[in-house]
Amino acid sequence: MPRVFSGIKPTGDMHLGNYIGAVSRWVEDQDRHDALFCVVDLHALTVPWNPAELTARTREVATLLMAAGLDPDRCTLFVQSHVPEHSILTWLLNNLATYGELHRMTQFKDKSKGQESVSVGLFDYPVLMASDILLYDTDEVPVGDDQRQHVELTRDIAQRFNHRFGDTFVVPKATFPPAGARIMDLQNPTAKMSKSDVSPEGTVLVLDDPKVVAKKIKRAVTDSGSEARYDPETKPGVSNLLELHAALTGGTIAASEREFAGLQYGALKTAVAEVTVEALRPVRERYAELAADPAELDRLLAIGAEKARSMAAPVLERAYRHAGLLMPGGASATT
Numbered sequence: 001m002p003r004v005f006s007g008i009k010p011t012g013d014m015h016l017g018n019y020i021g022a023v024s025r026w027v028e029d030q031d032r033h034d035a036l037f038c039v040v041d042l043h044a045l046t047v048p049w050n051p052a053e054l055t056a057r058t059r060e061v062a063t064l065l066m067a068a069g070l071d072p073d074r075c076t077l078f079v080q081s082h083v084p085e086h087s088i089l090t091w092l093l094n095n096l097a098t099y100g101e102l103h104r105m106t107q108f109k110d111k112s113k114g115q116e117s118v119s120v121g122l123f124d125y126p127v128l129m130a131s132d133i134l135l136y137d138t139d140e141v142p143v144g145d146d147q148r149q150h151v152e153l154t155r156d157i158a159q160r161f162n163h164r165f166g167d168t169f170v171v172p173k174a175t176f177p178p179a180g181a182r183i184m185d186l187q188n189p190t191a192k193m194s195k196s197d198v199s200p201e202g203t204v205l206v207l208d209d210p211k212v213v214a215k216k217i218k219r220a221v222t223d224s225g226s227e228a229r230y231d232p233e234t235k236p237g238v239s240n241l242l243e244l245h246a247a248l249t250g251g252t253i254a255a256s257e258r259e260f261a262g263l264q265y266g267a268l269k270t271a272v273a274e275v276t277v278e279a280l281r282p283v284r285e286r287y288a289e290l291a292a293d294p295a296e297l298d299r300l301l302a303i304g305a306e307k308a309r310s311m312a313a314p315v316l317e318r319a320y321r322h323a324g325l326l327m328p329g330g331a332s333a334t335t
């Protein structure tokens with residue numbers, strides 16, 4: 001079975017974009033793939049953080065992943081910092097990534113814009129992400145569109161390493177959902193729905209009360225005209241709603257467009273509100289049950305970390321050997 005790896009940052013409340021672009025697909029992937037999913041807490045350190053909040057959010061996100069349907073018996077679910085090989089490989093790969101490449105990353109440009117001081121960690125984020133992926137001989141990385149550039153860089157680093165030191169890393173490919181790869185903010189449909197650029201009315205949270213979910217969708221900004229047509233350039237608000245509808249009904253954008261042809265925007269909003277509430281309802285209910293037992297969560301995450309380490313350690317050793325680092329006991333790439 002192909003190996004799949006992906007992760008989510010515990011930087012804020014999980015939103016509908018995370019759910020559609022990534023998490024709901026992970027749930028499907030766990031049966032068709034050898035799948036690893038990770039709460040990437042080390043990535044959360046690349047922006048200022050509050051320690052107690054980070055601990056709480058790490059548990060919250062892991063619980064939400066299970067509530068959404070990730071099953072620790074069917075996939076490997078763990079917390080990034082529990083597997084030190086991620087940080088260790090990052091140092092090795094730092095020496096293959098270039099300053100120019102990292103400087104060109106759109107996410108770095110966006111997140112560093114206007115900041116008085118920018119951490120080395122924020123700059124190095126894509127190399128940590130490359131390590132996350134390459135450490136597990138990953139074939140596929142299911143992500144939202146915003147992570148496309150980072151997975152491309154991961155491929156470049158893997159190919160560069162293999163070219164210099166011999167076949168070491170599997171070169172992974174990113175996979176995207178047919179609809180919903182970039183869910184936009186409901187109040188500002190030209191900006192991505194996001195955890196940290198919080199726009200309370202424009203962001204549907206996975207744990208929002210169903211009434212709140214429906215209200216946010218019904219108040220979504222639409223465009224001039226009244227025709228429900230998919231055209232992200234001139235009709236970003238309506239296109240976002242059509243994309244949400246397609247993603248949550250498992251259909252195509254064209255099919256959603258046909259369904260609402262000739263109808264007012266209000267009909268589209270009502271339908272999107274309904275499918276969103278129904279998609280999130282079971283997650284919210286299951287979350288309440290799982291959150292009542294944090295000790296069980298910690299136990300499951302410890303098992304996940306052990307499984308992940310057993311897969312990561314031989315890959316790290318392979319990379320060390322091929323790079324010519326002397327192994328304890330004297331073995332090297334040439335012995």
Ligand code: AQP
Nearest residue numbers: 009011017018021022143144181182183193194195196
């Ligand atoms: N708006 C989105 N539409 C579709 N997919 C999205 N993802 C994020 N936003 C959208 C995907 O969700 C996964 C986890 O995201 P992340 O936690 O690693 O961080 P991110 O991509 O940077 O997302 P956020 O929510 O915008 O967080 P902040 O604001 O903290 O940076 C990824 O697969 C991502 O593509």
